[in-house]
């Protein structure tokens with residue numbers, strides 16, 4: 747179909763860990779980050795593990811239909827923390843990952 751390329755056209759930019767990433771409409775922020783090899787942790791991709799927690803610094807997000815924020819506690823739910831796997835972009839975004847894969851590896855090595 748001639749319009750199929752429109753669905754994949756990036757509509758917003760997400761600034762995450764110092765990298766600008768295009769985010770397509772309806773695409774989860776985690777999907778976009780993983781497609782661009784950003785150093786972000788992920789696991790369940792359904793809102794339960796909390797590995798993809800990010801701080802929303804600027805911009806607007808839209809939860810996916812049936813979004814599950816089980817991994818966020820009450821304080822996080824009322825702050826700027828979001829789950830990258832459960833949200834899409836509604837504007838250009840500026841996010842910080844709560845803990846990158848590299849930071850987790852370093853922390854695990856220090857604890858071992």
Ligand code: FES
Nearest residue numbers: 789791793796831
């Ligand atoms: S990947 Fe598990 S909550 Fe996002």
